Amino acid sequence: MSSADIFVIGSAGLRTYRTQLATISQNISNAGSENYSRRTTTVSESSMSGAHEILYLPRASFGGSEATGVSRASDPYLDANVRNTGSALANANARLQWVNDIENALSDDDLGIGTSLTKFYSSVDQLAANPADTSLRTNVLYQLEQIVSAFHTSSDGLETVLDGTADSAESSVALLNTYTSQLRDINQALTRSQEGTSNRAQLLDNRDAVLQKISETLNVSISFGGHEEATVTYNGVTIASPTVAGTFAVTQNADGTLALSLDGSAVANPTNGSLGGDFASAAIARERLDSLDALAVQFATDINNWHRQGYTDAGATNVDMLSVGTTAASLSVSLSGIDQIAAASASGTINGNLVAISATRAASDVESQWTELVTTHGNLVSTITSEQAASEARDENARTAREEVSGVDLDMEAADLLRVQQAYQACARVIQTARDITDTILNL
Incomplete structure (x- = not known):
C-alpha cells in the first residue's frame, strides 16, 4: 500500500463521515417533529481497483469507504x-x-x-x-x-x-x-x-x-x-x-x-x-x-x-x-x-x-x-x-411503539455525533500521515 492509497482512504473517510454528520444533524434538528423518521447513512467498503498497463507493474488501488445512501427507519406494520x-x-x-x-x-x-x-x-x-x-x-x-x-x-x-x-x-x-x-x-x-x-x-x-x-x-x-x-x-x-x-x-x-x-x-x-x-x-x-x-x-x-x-x-x-x-x-x-x-x-x-x-x-x-x-x-x-x-x-400506545422504531433519540444521536466526529478527525490524521510519508520520501 502506497502513501497515495493512504491519502485516498483518508479522503474517502472524510467524505463518508461528512455525510454521516449531515445526517445526524438532520436527525437532531427534526427531533420531536411529527411524521419524521430517523435517517442513517449506509456505509460500505469502496471497491478496489487494479492497474494492468504493460509498462507498469500490476498493483491494487484501495478506495477506502463510501456513503452508499440514506436509509429511513420505519416499520410498515407500526405505521x-x-x-x-x-x-x-x-x-x-x-x-x-x-x-x-x-x-x-x-x-x-x-x-x-x-x-x-x-x-x-x-x-x-x-x-x-x-x-x-x-x-x-x-x-x-x-x-x-x-x-x-x-x-x-x-x-x-x-x-x-x-x-x-x-x-x-x-x-x-x-x-x-x-x-x-x-x-x-x-x-x-x-x-x-x-x-x-x-x-x-x-x-x-x-x-x-x-x-x-x-x-x-x-x-x-x-x-x-x-x-x-x-x-x-x-x-x-x-x-x-x-x-x-x-x-x-x-x-x-x-x-x-x-x-x-x-x-x-x-x-x-x-x-x-x-x-x-x-x-x-x-x-x-x-x-x-x-x-x-x-x-x-x-x-x-x-x-x-x-x-x-x-x-x-x-x-x-x-x-x-x-x-x-x-x-x-x-x-x-x-x-x-x-x-x-x-x-x-x-x-x-x-x-x-x-x-x-x-x-x-x-x-x-x-x-x-x-x-x-x-x-x-x-x-x-x-x-x-x-x-x-x-x-x-x-x-x-401505537405512536409510542412507532416512535421507538422511527423516532429520534437525542442521546443516541449525541453518541453517534461524538463517534463520527472522532472518526472524522482520525481520517484527517490519516491524510496528514500520508502527506508526511510523501514528504519524507521526497526528501530522501
Whole structure:
C-alpha cells in the first residue's frame, strides 16, 4: 500500500463521515417533529481497483469507504397501526364533541323543558286553589310561555348541531381533496426518485404524513407499489394513486343529515375518521330533533284537549291554549290574555277544569318521554366518552411503539455525533500521515 492509497482512504473517510454528520444533524434538528423518521447513512467498503498497463507493474488501488445512501427507519406494520388508531380517535373526538353539544341542547336545567313542564303543572294547581287570582293566572300563562321557549331553545340547539356537522364535514372534505392531490404528486415524485437519497426519504415522510391525514378523515384501504407509491381506495374506488386524485363533496339533506359523493357520484357514508364522526352525529341530532318534535306535538295536543273541555269567564269553550305544526319550532301560545284561561268545568264549577289537569298530566307521558330522551342521550355521551378515552390510549400506545422504531433519540444521536466526529478527525490524521510519508520520501 502506497502513501497515495493512504491519502485516498483518508479522503474517502472524510467524505463518508461528512455525510454521516449531515445526517445526524438532520436527525437532531427534526427531533420531536411529527411524521419524521430517523435517517442513517449506509456505509460500505469502496471497491478496489487494479492497474494492468504493460509498462507498469500490476498493483491494487484501495478506495477506502463510501456513503452508499440514506436509509429511513420505519416499520410498515407500526405505521398502519398508527393510521388505524388515529382514524378511530378522530372519529371518537368528533362524535364526542357533537353529542356534548346535543346534550347541551337537551339541557334539563332551570330553563329546560322538564323543569318548565313541572312549573306549569304546579302553576295550574295553584290557580285551582284560587281561580280568580289574576297574578296566579298570569303565572300560568308565563309558565306556558316558558315551556314554548324551552322547546324552541332545544330545537334551535339541535338545528345548530346539524348545521355545525355540515360545516365541519365540508371543511374536512375540502382538506381531503387537497390531501388526495398532494398524494398523487408525491406518488409521481416517488416513481422518479433515486433509491437511498435524502430526497426520497423526505418524500416517504411526506407520503406517510398525507396518508395519516387521509386516514384521520375517513375509512380507507391503502396499498403500496414497487416504488413505494401509495394507492388509496374508499369502498373499493381509488381516490389517490400516481394518476388519480379523487374529488369528494358533501351535501346536507332536507332533514339535516349528510350525504357524500365522489367525483359526482353518490357513495356510502364514511364510518370512521372525523368525517365519519360528523355523519354519525348528524344522524343522532336528527333523531333527537324528531323525538323533540313529537314531544312538542303531543304536549300541545294533550293540553289543548284538556283546555277545550273548560269554559272561560266569558263562557267560551273549545279554546286552544297552544298552536303547533309538526315541529317543536312551530309551537306557540294561542291565548292572548289571562281571561281566556278555561278554568271552569261544564258543570259550572269555577275551578273544575283546572282541577282536571291532574288527570291529564297522569294520562300524558310527555314528562316521562322527555326524561327518557335525556337519559338515553346521557348514556350515549357516557359511552362515547369512554370510547374516546380508550381510543386516545390506544393511539398514544401505537405512536409510542412507532416512535421507538422511527423516532429520534437525542442521546443516541449525541453518541453517534461524538463517534463520527472522532472518526472524522482520525481520517484527517490519516491524510496528514500520508502527506508526511510523501514528504519524507521526497526528501530522501
